[in-house]
Amino acid sequence: MNEMTYLYDGSFEGFLCCVFESYAKHEILTAIYSDEDFVPVLFASRTIETDFSHAGRVMRKIVKVSPYAADLLRRGFLTCLPEREMYLYRLIAKLLREGPRFLGSLSDETLYPVLKAIRNLHGEAQLLRGFVRFSELGGVLGAEIEPKNRVLPLLRGHFCSRYQNEKLFIYDRTHREILLYADHKAVIAPLEHFEMAPPDESEVGYRLLWKRFYDTIAIKERYNPKCRRTHMPMRYWNTMTEFQGTDYFKAKKSSADDPGLSAPNEKSALAIPPESEPSAPASAP
Amino acid sequence: MELLDKLTILSDAAKYDAACTSSGSRRGFRQGYIGSTTSSVAGCCHTFSADGRCVSLLKVLMTNNCVYNCKYCVNRCSNDTRRAMFTPEELAELTIGFYRRNYIEGLFLSSGVVRTPDYTTELMIKSLRILRERYRFNGYIHAKTIPGTSPVLVEQLGLLADRLSVNIELPSESGLKLLAPDKTKAAILTPMRQIETRRTENTEELVKYRHAPKFAPAGQSTQMIVGATGDSDLHILRLTQGLYDQYKLKRVFYSAYVPVVENALLPSKDVKPPLLREHRLYQADWLLRFYGFRAEELLDEHNPDFNPLVDPKCSWALAHLDFFPVEVNSADYETLLRIPGIGVTSAKRILVSRRCARLKIEDLRKLGVVMKRAQYFLTACGKMAEGLRFSPDSLLRNLIAAERPGLPQPAAEQLTLFDTIQSA
Numbered sequence: 001m002n003e004m005t006y007l008y009d010g011s012f013e014g015f016l017c018c019v020f021e022s023y024a025k026h027e028i029l030t031a032i033y034s035d036e037d038f039v040p041v042l043f044a045s046r047t048i049e050t051d052f053s054h055a056g057r058v059m060r061k062i063v064k065v066s067p068y069a070a071d072l073l074r075r076g077f078l079t080c081l082p083e084r085e086m087y088l089y090r091l092i093a094k095l096l097r098e099g100p101r102f103l104g105s106l107s108d109e110t111l112y113p114v115l116k117a118i119r120n121l122h123g124e125a126q127l128l129r130g131f132v133r134f135s136e137l138g139g140v141l142g143a144e145i146e147p148k149n150r151v152l153p154l155l156r157g158h159f160c161s162r163y164q165n166e167k168l169f170i171y172d173r174t175h176r177e178i179l180l181y182a183d184h185k186a187v188i189a190p191l192e193h194f195e196m197a198p199p200d201e202s203e204v205g206y207r208l209l210w211k212r213f214y215d216t217i218a219i220k221e222r223y224n225p226k227c228r229r230t231h232m233p234m235r236y237w238n239t240m241t242e243f244q245g246t247d248y249f250k251a252k253k254s255s256a257d258d259p260g261l262s263a264p265n266e267k268s269a270l271a272i273p274p275e276s277e278p279s280a281p282a283s284a285p
Numbered sequence: 286m287e288l289l290d291k292l293t294i295l296s297d298a299a300k301y302d303a304a305c306t307s308s309g310s311r312r313g314f315r316q317g318y319i320g321s322t323t324s325s326v327a328g329c330c331h332t333f334s335a336d337g338r339c340v341s342l343l344k345v346l347m348t349n350n351c352v353y354n355c356k357y358c359v360n361r362c363s364n365d366t367r368r369a370m371f372t373p374e375e376l377a378e379l380t381i382g383f384y385r386r387n388y389i390e391g392l393f394l395s396s397g398v399v400r401t402p403d404y405t406t407e408l409m410i411k412s413l414r415i416l417r418e419r420y421r422f423n424g425y426i427h428a429k430t431i432p433g434t435s436p437v438l439v440e441q442l443g444l445l446a447d448r449l450s451v452n453i454e455l456p457s458e459s460g461l462k463l464l465a466p467d468k469t470k471a472a473i474l475t476p477m478r479q480i481e482t483r484r485t486e487n488t489e490e491l492v493k494y495r496h497a498p499k500f501a502p503a504g505q506s507t508q509m510i511v512g513a514t515g516d517s518d519l520h521i522l523r524l525t526q527g528l529y530d531q532y533k534l535k536r537v538f539y540s541a542y543v544p545v546v547e548n549a550l551l552p553s554k555d556v557k558p559p560l561l562r563e564h565r566l567y568q569a570d571w572l573l574r575f576y577g578f579r580a581e582e583l584l585d586e587h588n589p590d591f592n593p594l595v596d597p598k599c600s601w602a603l604a605h606l607d608f609f610p611v612e613v614n615s616a617d618y619e620t621l622l623r624i625p626g627i628g629v630t631s632a633k634r635i636l637v638s639r640r641c642a643r644l645k646i647e648d649l650r651k652l653g654v655v656m657k658r659a660q661y662f663l664t665a666c667g668k669m670a671e672g673l674r675f676s677p678d679s680l681l682r683n684l685i686a687a688e689r690p691g692l693p694q695p696a697a698e699q700l701t702l703f704d705t706i707q708s709a
């Protein structure tokens with residue numbers, strides 16, 4: 001068997017095609033990359049085209065052996081585990097070699113790193129269910145986040161059912177993806193650049209009220225910044241209303257200066273593009 | 286008065302209430318409504334205030350006007366402070382505005398007593414009605430039941446709220462007489478009993494008619510102030526246990542007394558709030574609710590207060606060394622839970638994993654066991670952690686050191702405690 005490095009398009013299906021290819025060609029993978037810049041030139045490498053029928057075959061095989069493993073792979077793919085493709089690849093290899101029994105052993109050396117990463121993903125999604133801050137902009141609720149993991153698929157079910165009659169979007173600055181929801185339809189799509197529109201008077205009013213509430217509710221005799229940081233790491237503060245500077249609490253001057261600012265990025269939040277190819281696997285309906 | 290001012294006054298006056306969880310009620314979305322409630326044990330924290338406490342709900346008072354004169358309270362009628370009152374419309378609009386922006390999980394509404402308990406409760410009911418009916422709000426609501434409110438109004442409040450609470454505040458009747466002369470034990474326990482009975486009925490109704498209106502589906506809770514009176518930890522913990530057993534309370538909250546007034550009957554204003562004691566009570570409360578401990582196992586007449594140096598579970602373990610070490614490959618769930626450093630999650634993971642393969646010491650950390658603490662109390666395949674040597678003395682020292690960084694009281698005070706214990 002040859003040792004080989006693969007380059008793929010970064011999608012979950014693309015990753016499954018790498019698995020397919022390595023089995024079809026009897027190649028042992030030493031690394032899987034989605035970004036050309038990171039492929040070390042010294043090693044033999046190949047680019048794998050994404051073929052949905054190949055991806056489907058791999059997935060069906062895995063589901064047959066263990067539906068639970070298929071779920072682990074989908075979730076594992078969303079994590080920020082460095083070289084996650086290789087960890088998942090090894091998990092598949094072990095599964096096809098030995099069967100699903102080791103999946104019950106939570107400290108298993110192949111399984112544990114993936115489980116740990118998934119716990120971290122769920123932990124981050126749980127925190128963000130609380131920490132996401134929406135602004136109302138022309139009737140649309142919009143938010144931005146900077147998560148380490150790709151949490152949008154995990155946030156989708158929660159926010160879309162909670163605000164079922166609203167139009168909303170959440171932009172993930174880290175992974176350059178946006179979750180769009182309107183008329184009971186949700187979509188996650190890649191989006192390179194995004195900038196939030198400035199707030200109007202009423203939005204600023206709520207921001208001020210919240211900031212004031214936040215500052216008032218602490219008991220000064222119990223001041224404990226370390227405890228606060230433990231529960232709410234500072235990397236989340238950047239997108240939270242209560243920690244923004246004074247500019248965040250100023251309204252745009254008047255609507256005449258700034259015509260047509262009903263929603264950020266024109267109407268992207270209102271008009272949902274046709275079902276684009278699934279860039280992230282769905283874990284929530 | 287501006288809304289911003291009102292909010293400032295009425296959240297400032299509400300901040301001493303410890304309860305801020307949105308837990309215990311699982312309700313998905315509802316067609317045509319806004320909002321949902323989550324099912325996780327801790328509820329959902331939307332931020333943490335500078336004192337490190339979870340902020341889940343918009344916690345405010347309807348008004349801080351109060352005709353009562355509880356000596357420990359900033360809102361008592363004899364205190365010279367700015368007063369304000371929300372109109373029901375304002376409060377409902379504010380809640381929805383915050384909820385839509387995901388600032389909060391819902392509303393925690395309490396109030397000073399304006400005119401009478403009934404008058405106050407009617408105002409609260411009116412606000413909640415607007416929220417539930419006009420704004421079709423399906424999120425979490427926690428409402429305070431004011432002692433002395435008539436049963437009809439408690440009923441109405443319970444149909445609008447997810448959780449009701451009646452605060453005991455002072456853990457003994459003598460404390461009440463002395464510090465809250467307008468309140469009696471009976472006035473507190475009557476609504477508590479009513480809520481409990483009504484919830485039992487409601488459970489039966491819901492079995493028969495799926496669409497029967499729900500009465501306080503997230504149950505009831507209460508709060509006790511710690512350190513305003515001389516009551517011991519044993520007394521407080523027994524009372525807690527009684528409330529869980531007899532009144533089916535979902536939560537008991539403890540609030541370290543923050544001296545806000547100079548009064549001969551209360552600790553002076555330079556006394557720091559007893560945060561460590563509050564922390565120990567929460568740890569013990571957790572043991573009662575999830576670990577199968579009983580109050581009598583943790584404290585007794587000879588040791589009526591918690592050891593400030595080690596947590597209640599370690600204390601128990603140190604007093605029962607003959608119970609240990611426990612073999613993790615064969616012990617049942619209840620026994621695993623008795624090991625310091627093993628919690629509900631790690632105990633469950635142990636049960637799952639050991640079905641596939643016998644567990645070794647190195648596996649345990651990966652299952653979430655805190656080995657710093659647990660290693661002294663367990664074996665895996667008959668073996669303890671390699672190279673582990675300890676005497677009863679060093680064991681105690683190590684356990685103290687393992688917990689210290691996470692404790693709420695500053696280091697200096699820890700030292701004083703340490704000194705007093707050693708010299709005693």
Ligand code: SF4
Pocket residue numbers: 351352353354355358359360361362396397398
């Ligand atoms: S009744 Fe409540 S608000 Fe009024 S003084 Fe007593 S504790 Fe304070």
